[in-house]
Amino acid sequence: MLGPSGIGLPDTSTISGRAILDLRLGRFFMGMMVGAALSTSGTVFQAILRNPLAEPYVLGVSGGAGLGAALSILVGGGFLGAVGLPLTAFFFAILTLLAVYAIANQGGVPSVYSLILSGVIVSAICSSVIMFLVSTADIDGMHTVVWWMLGNLQPSSWIDQFVSLLLISVAAGALWLLAPALNVLTLGREMAHYQGLDAGMVTVTSLLLSTMLAATAVSMGGMIGFVGLIVPHVMRALFGPDHRWLVPASAIGGGAFLVLCDALARTIMAPVEIPVGVVTALAGGPFFLIVLRKKMKYAWID
Amino acid sequence: MPGLTDSLAPALVFRGVTAGYKARTVLHDIDFGIAEGEFVSIIGPNGSGKSTMLKTATGLVRPLKGRVEVFGREVSSLRPRERASLIGVVPQKLDSPMAFTVSEIVMIGRSVRGRWGGPDAGDHDSVERAMIYTNVLDLKDRLFNQLSAGEQQRTALAMALAQEPRIIMLDESIAHLDINHSQEVLRILMNINREEKITVLLVSHDLNLAAQIADRLMLIDHGRLVKNGSPGEVMQEELLRRVYGCDLRVRRDPYSGNPLVSGVLDAALRRPPLQKRLHIISGGGSGIELFRRLLIEGFDLSAGVLNRLDSDSEAARALDIPCVLEQPFSAVGDEALLQAESMVGEADGVVVGLVPFGPGNLVNLELASQAQSAGKPVWLASGIALRDYTPEKAAAGKARQLIDAGAVEWSGLQELMALLKSAWPQHRVQR
Numbered sequence: 001m002l003g004p005s006g007i008g009l010p011d012t013s014t015i016s017g018r019a020i021l022d023l024r025l026g027r028f029f030m031g032m033m034v035g036a037a038l039s040t041s042g043t044v045f046q047a048i049l050r051n052p053l054a055e056p057y058v059l060g061v062s063g064g065a066g067l068g069a070a071l072s073i074l075v076g077g078g079f080l081g082a083v084g085l086p087l088t089a090f091f092f093a094i095l096t097l098l099a100v101y102a103i104a105n106q107g108g109v110p111s112v113y114s115l116i117l118s119g120v121i122v123s124a125i126c127s128s129v130i131m132f133l134v135s136t137a138d139i140d141g142m143h144t145v146v147w148w149m150l151g152n153l154q155p156s157s158w159i160d161q162f163v164s165l166l167l168i169s170v171a172a173g174a175l176w177l178l179a180p181a182l183n184v185l186t187l188g189r190e191m192a193h194y195q196g197l198d199a200g201m202v203t204v205t206s207l208l209l210s211t212m213l214a215a216t217a218v219s220m221g222g223m224i225g226f227v228g229l230i231v232p233h234v235m236r237a238l239f240g241p242d243h244r245w246l247v248p249a250s251a252i253g254g255g256a257f258l259v260l261c262d263a264l265a266r267t268i269m270a271p272v273e274i275p276v277g278v279v280t281a282l283a284g285g286p287f288f289l290i291v292l293r294k295k296m297k298y299a300w301i302d
Numbered sequence: 303m304p305g306l307t308d309s310l311a312p313a314l315v316f317r318g319v320t321a322g323y324k325a326r327t328v329l330h331d332i333d334f335g336i337a338e339g340e341f342v343s344i345i346g347p348n349g350s351g352k353s354t355m356l357k358t359a360t361g362l363v364r365p366l367k368g369r370v371e372v373f374g375r376e377v378s379s380l381r382p383r384e385r386a387s388l389i390g391v392v393p394q395k396l397d398s399p400m401a402f403t404v405s406e407i408v409m410i411g412r413s414v415r416g417r418w419g420g421p422d423a424g425d426h427d428s429v430e431r432a433m434i435y436t437n438v439l440d441l442k443d444r445l446f447n448q449l450s451a452g453e454q455q456r457t458a459l460a461m462a463l464a465q466e467p468r469i470i471m472l473d474e475s476i477a478h479l480d481i482n483h484s485q486e487v488l489r490i491l492m493n494i495n496r497e498e499k500i501t502v503l504l505v506s507h508d509l510n511l512a513a514q515i516a517d518r519l520m521l522i523d524h525g526r527l528v529k530n531g532s533p534g535e536v537m538q539e540e541l542l543r544r545v546y547g548c549d550l551r552v553r554r555d556p557y558s559g560n561p562l563v564s565g566v567l568d569a570a571l572r573r574p575p576l577q578k579r580l581h582i583i584s585g586g587g588s589g590i591e592l593f594r595r596l597l598i599e600g601f602d603l604s605a606g607v608l609n610r611l612d613s614d615s616e617a618a619r620a621l622d623i624p625c626v627l628e629q630p631f632s633a634v635g636d637e638a639l640l641q642a643e644s645m646v647g648e649a650d651g652v653v654v655g656l657v658p659f660g661p662g663n664l665v666n667l668e669l670a671s672q673a674q675s676a677g678k679p680v681w682l683a684s685g686i687a688l689r690d691y692t693p694e695k696a697a698a699g700k701a702r703q704l705i706d707a708g709a710v711e712w713s714g715l716q717e718l719m720a721l722l723k724s725a726w727p728q729h730r731v732q733r
Contacts, residue, residue, distance in 0.1 A: 050399045184413050186400050191393060193362050195413055195465070196386025241400035 026155035030220065031262045031276075032255035033161075034153065035227055037168045037217035039254020041210040042228030043235070043246055044175055047182045048203055051112045055228040056214035059119035062228075063126030064096025065089040065218035066149065070130045072219075073148065074141045086164055089219035093211045096122055151224040151277030153262050160220075167216045171209045172251055178206055179243035186241065226280040227254050257284065311374030313338045313469045313501040314359055319368035321358045322525075327366065328354040329525045336503065338373075338468065341495045343504045343512035345536075346522035347546055352505045355522065356473050359503070360389055373468065390462030392475040396454060398446050404457050405442040408433055411464030432463035436490055452483025459490060469501040470494065477508055488515050509563045513537055521545060537561035576600040578726055581646045581673070582623075583666045584655035588683075589614035592655050593621055595715055599722070604645045607634045607666060633662040642669055651679045651725070653718070658689040659697035667700045670709070679725055680709040681718060 042055040049059075056062040072088040103118035104111070134145050155161060175182075181202045184192045192199040214228070231254040232246070239249045261279040268274060314336040322328040328351045336342050344352050357363040358370055361377040370377045372388055380388070390411075398407060411432070412425040421429070433439040436456040441449060446457060455475055462470055472491075476484045492515060495502045506512045512519055513533035521529040521536050523545040529536045539552045542563060555562045579602040582589055589605060590613065596603055606626030608615040618625040626642040628634050646652060652673040659667065670680045682705065687698040705711065712718040 047400075052399075180413055183402075184410055186402075187396065187398055187407075187410065190362065191391075191396065193382070194360060194386060194389070194391035194393075194462075195410060196383040197413070198382050236400065241402055242406065 030153040031259035034221035035254040035258025036251035037213040038228040039231040039250040041213040043232040043250040044210040060122035063123035065093040065215040068092025086219040090215035093215035148222040150275035182243040224277045315371040317369045321365040343516035351525040390467035392472040396458035411461035432460040436460040471503040581649035585657040587613040588655040590617040660691040684711040684713045
């Protein structure tokens with residue numbers, strides 16, 4: 001409970017106090033949801049691709065979702081109601097994922113490296129399209145999109161939040177159920193087959209679910225980096241690689257991390273608010289590097 | 303589940319299987335059956351289709367034609383978990399990028415039984431049994447990635463055992479291990495096979511290893527099953543030469559009687575022939591290095607008189623050097639000497655090795671003086687007096703006569719090679 005107007009619970013006996021509590025609770029829920037979604041999605045991408053670099057941004061999924069969301073904001077997807085933004089974001093994220101897969105696919109199963117390489121390329125294309133859209137938009141639209149892109153946890157309408165919460169909990173819950181299968185998949189698709197797993201099915205399902213998580217997070221909070229990449233590593237270093245623990249731990253850890261960063265973003269230069277994406281990278285990066293240097297051997301081994 | 307399968311049905315059957323990948327057919331019309339409890343090894347050159355065969359047997363690659371049956375049921379009709387409870391696979395190298403401990407990895411073998419909530423007592427028992435069997439129980443809390451290659455392979459084997467399968471397939475799982483580790487894994491496999499009656503299918507490019515352990519070998523070449531039979535039937539020089547496209551030799555291991563394959567490197571090392579024949583007088587092991595070196599330099603050789611069972615006579619036989627032999631532990635007789643004299647007659651020179659002389663083989667020096675009187679050069683290993691066990695030092699006396707008549711002394715292989723080269727400088731004939 002941290003904000004420019006002071007630390008601790010605000011005085012709820014005054015109207016302004018209740019308003020502040022309301023605002024802060026809204027930000028808290030937003031942070032928890034977005035952080036949990038990004039971090040869980042990163043955890044699952046890393047498990048499926050068996051690569052510590054995998055995360056929604058690297059694979060272009062976030063870029064695609066961002067493009068969808070920007071289109072929705074500028075062109076208007078409002079006619080779809082509360083699900084319009086996350087739905088467009090998800091649709092575009094899936095499109096990007098398919099494009100990335102198609103580019104990487106040279107017959108057979110694409111290698112992780114070609115997936116990541118084509119992910120980076122597609123991601124770059126998406127962000128240049130967003131830049132193009134922004135540059136041709138009117139001043140209002142430009143402002144909204146740029147602010148949204150920088151990462152912003154300002155709560156949207158309650159109905160939006162409710163829909164997002166629903167999407168995130170369903171996807172994260174389903175991924176949690178898939179945790180034992182994810183454990184097996186870390187040994188590779190072939191081993192997973194020998195261990196009695198329908199590896200193709202599990203891979204596709206969990207890719208779709210984590211894409212859904214990333215897309216929802218992007219549509220809610222904009223482009224917030226670092227959470228999906230680093231929180232899973234730290235959680236793996238702290239709690240081990242068993243996904244039955246790792247999936248919920250990443251969700252809670254990612255949420256808590258983003259809430260904390262958001263609180264810092266609001267207070268450090270108050271009354272000016274720094275975009276939360278800047279804080280996650282600036283504050284989170286070095287902190288996590290220290291943790292990882294000490295505990296990396298419990299996370300990944302090359 | 304296992305109960306549904308026919309208990310009398312063979313563990314694995316290929317019926318006219320043709321299989322491969324999108325652009326390429328690898329296996330052609332393969333037919334074989336493996337009974338439950340057998341230990342079978344698939345052998346063949348690199349790229350012959352061994353691994354594809356294993357992938358087809360496990361349902362990872364679907365046959366384009368034909369049927370693959372595991373315990374009487376078509377493998378592609380099995381549900382994934384059923385399949386994993388029948389077939390356990392040990393890969394070439396188990397690769398776990400994340401920091402799982404050994405016991406966690408082995409526990410993954412129990413995911414066949416599929417309970418989300420985590421392992422129960424039965425799972426723990428099974429995992430512990432598997433770890434005891436493969437001797438990794440002491441390592442159970444170590445990180446898998448920090449183990450040696452041998453320990454990792456034993457862990458992978460434990461994981462496959464924890465599945466409690468009825469057939470275990472290994473894909474070159476032992477090839478890259480040191481001999482101590484590969485022997486340990488093999489011993490475990492034999493125990494699994496003999497005690498637990500688990501069928502074992504071992505894919506291996508190491509012929510000797512396969513022949514050492516398997517009841518039956520299946521030789522694959524260019525995606526076809528070329529030979530299917532006991533190690534003795536499959537390890538035939540002619541057959542292997544054809545399949546592997548190189549010269550090789552099959553011998554019997556003197557201890558186990560198993561067939562042993564070895565390449566013939568000397569043929570590749572040899573220089574073009576020099577058209578010069580040397581007769582070698584040696585014995586007691588003094589000729590082995592001499593034979594090899596002179597052959598490599600391109601000389602034709604003959605040898606004798608040697609006693610049978612002498613290590614030089616064994617070496618001469620192995621290197622196909624014509625050789626006059628006398629009975630073991632007997633003095634050189636007239637008949638052998640006559641033969642040797644005719645050999646020396648055909649030779650262009652005589653080399654006497656670092657052989658000790660006694661009354662039994664003293665006549666061999668007569669061969670040298672016979673050559674000398676025919677005008678042929680003689681090279682004599684120096685220090686013959688130290689190896690002279692004849693009464694009245696007859697050999698040393700004979701050597702002095704030879705040297706006086708022009709024989710050259712040599713004291714090392716390098717020196718001998720130099721002497722030979724200076725004696726016949728222009729005779730190197732290019733083929």
